[in-house]
Amino acid sequence: MIQHPRLDTDLNAACQWLGGAAVMGKGAAREMTDPATGKMYGTFPDADAGQLDRAVKHARGALKVWADCDPDKRARILHRVSELITENADHLGAVEAVNVGKPLPQALRDVGRAAEYFRFYAGACDKLQGDTIPSGPDQTVFTVNEPVGVTVHILPWNYPVSTLARGVAPALAAGATVVAKPSELTPFTAVMLARIAAQAGLPDGVFNVVTGGGDIGTQLAGHSEIDHVTFTGSTATGRKVMQAASAPVAGVTLELGGKSPIIVLDDADLDAAAEGVLRGIFFNAGQVCAAGSRLVCTPGIHEALISKVAAKARAMTLGHPLDSPDIGPLVNSGQIARVEGFVDRAKAAGHRLALGGSRSVLEAYPNGYFYPPTIFANPPPQSEIARDEVFGPVLVSQLCDDADHALALANDSDFGLVAGIYTCDGNTALRLARQVQAGQVFVNGFLTANDSVPFGGVKRSGIGREKGLAGLAAYLSPKAIVLNHGK
Numbered sequence: 001m002i003q004h005p006r007l008d009t010d011l012n013a014a015c016q017w018l019g020g021a022a023v024m025g026k027g028a029a030r031e032m033t034d035p036a037t038g039k040m041y042g043t044f045p046d047a048d049a050g051q052l053d054r055a056v057k058h059a060r061g062a063l064k065v066w067a068d069c070d071p072d073k074r075a076r077i078l079h080r081v082s083e084l085i086t087e088n089a090d091h092l093g094a095v096e097a098v099n100v101g102k103p104l105p106q107a108l109r110d111v112g113r114a115a116e117y118f119r120f121y122a123g124a125c126d127k128l129q130g131d132t133i134p135s136g137p138d139q140t141v142f143t144v145n146e147p148v149g150v151t152v153h154i155l156p157w158n159y160p161v162s163t164l165a166r167g168v169a170p171a172l173a174a175g176a177t178v179v180a181k182p183s184e185l186t187p188f189t190a191v192m193l194a195r196i197a198a199q200a201g202l203p204d205g206v207f208n209v210v211t212g213g214g215d216i217g218t219q220l221a222g223h224s225e226i227d228h229v230t231f232t233g234s235t236a237t238g239r240k241v242m243q244a245a246s247a248p249v250a251g252v253t254l255e256l257g258g259k260s261p262i263i264v265l266d267d268a269d270l271d272a273a274a275e276g277v278l279r280g281i282f283f284n285a286g287q288v289c290a291a292g293s294r295l296v297c298t299p300g301i302h303e304a305l306i307s308k309v310a311a312k313a314r315a316m317t318l319g320h321p322l323d324s325p326d327i328g329p330l331v332n333s334g335q336i337a338r339v340e341g342f343v344d345r346a347k348a349a350g351h352r353l354a355l356g357g358s359r360s361v362l363e364a365y366p367n368g369y370f371y372p373p374t375i376f377a378n379p380p381p382q383s384e385i386a387r388d389e390v391f392g393p394v395l396v397s398q399l400c401d402d403a404d405h406a407l408a409l410a411n412d413s414d415f416g417l418v419a420g421i422y423t424c425d426g427n428t429a430l431r432l433a434r435q436v437q438a439g440q441v442f443v444n445g446f447l448t449a450n451d452s453v454p455f456g457g458v459k460r461s462g463i464g465r466e467k468g469l470a471g472l473a474a475y476l477s478p479k480a481i482v483l484n485h486g487k
Helices: 049-067 071-087 089-100 104-122 160-173 188-199 214-221 235-245 270-286 299-314 333-348 403-411 426-435 469-475
Strands: 016-018 021-023 029-034 039-045 139-147 150-154 177-181 207-209 228-232 251-255 261-264 294-297 353-355 374-376 394-399 418-422 440-443 476-484
Touching: 016 049, 016 188, 049 139, 049 150, 049 177, 049 207, 049 214, 071 089, 071 104, 071 160, 071 188, 089 104, 089 160, 089 188, 104 160, 150 160, 150 214, 160 177, 160 188, 160 228, 160 469, 177 214, 188 207, 214 228, 214 235, 228 235, 228 469, 235 251, 261 270, 261 403, 270 299, 270 394, 270 418, 294 299, 294 403, 299 353, 299 374, 299 394, 333 394, 403 426, 418 426, 426 440, 469 476
Parallel strands: 150 177, 150 228, 177 207, 228 251, 261 294, 261 418, 294 394, 374 394, 418 440
Antiparallel strands: 016 021, 016 207, 029 039, 139 476, 353 374
């Protein structure tokens, strides 16, 4: 087992979880590095193709047992999963913090969200009712909801435990079975959660985990025995997953990239807007699909608002995630190189830098992957930094003439995941909220919804919805039954 020098416990991820048991991977060994120190602290083996196939076969074999399980029993098991996540929150949170580089309070919040997903969907197990459909006096027509089948969940590295729970919990509530593939960078909590589910009484084979790189994910998405793929990650990888899933003609739920706008109009509360912008772009070091990475505001408030955001950002602390800083390191050397590349190209193009702009070197962690809050003021709308997803703590501002111009700028994007609007005019707020192209819109706040609110994107930000009751739809297959009883 892997032992991290700052954790007093082994990291239980040197294995796969297949058919209800821990199994050592037979694939290539993968190095694990602490993003705060840049030092390797262990290796673990990936799954190989044979183990991937076993995982799917276990899920297929367990499908009838789980689908036929009494809904009340399913609910009790999922409730117990939620309870065990809460009981093990400190352990899960510490492991997540170290693995991702996420500040411990944020990691603990994610663990709490995972528990809430299982609790929410446990309550749905015995409420998945069908419909009756009027069809005249000679027919009775009704629908029953059946589980979609074997579901694959390909997870991102930025929110491993909460993203797993938001897809796996509704799948299990629907009676579907699961094969989860965490990111190769952050595998630990997925295996830990599968172990917890087994302790809660989940039947063997219902929840399986295989670890490995993108090739494992592509093979899973194209496996002939799977029925649905839920993927969270980049738009480019999402396209590959969608193409692979076309082989078994599997359904897909894709939560992809974003370049989310936050519109701030002249009449807005600037202090509240500054707080929303700060939260939207610098939480989790900007490594968030829904990050509010574009600030759209009028010239009359631009400098004041940028100054407020910059002042708050300068006060944020950087450090090792277990020390509970405001901002932790980026996840690995590749990610910090990506962010540096975007920023360096923007500087070379002459775009005005209002804050940050170069890698941070901390005395205690000189080799860590730290990048400070960075702001570019009003780069050209067609510039790379203004259009492409950086996935780091980098904000750009854009100037608008009025509300209509702000809307045009907000919608001038390939993405459409989230949007924010700050104004005291209720009519304007509602009009913009209805017309902005995004799956989720926040007014006078940003990223403030709880996890019962449907989440997903439009345009290149994805297909389908997760969270809330809407999150069940992907895992249910309605069957219509027509009874003919005419004279």
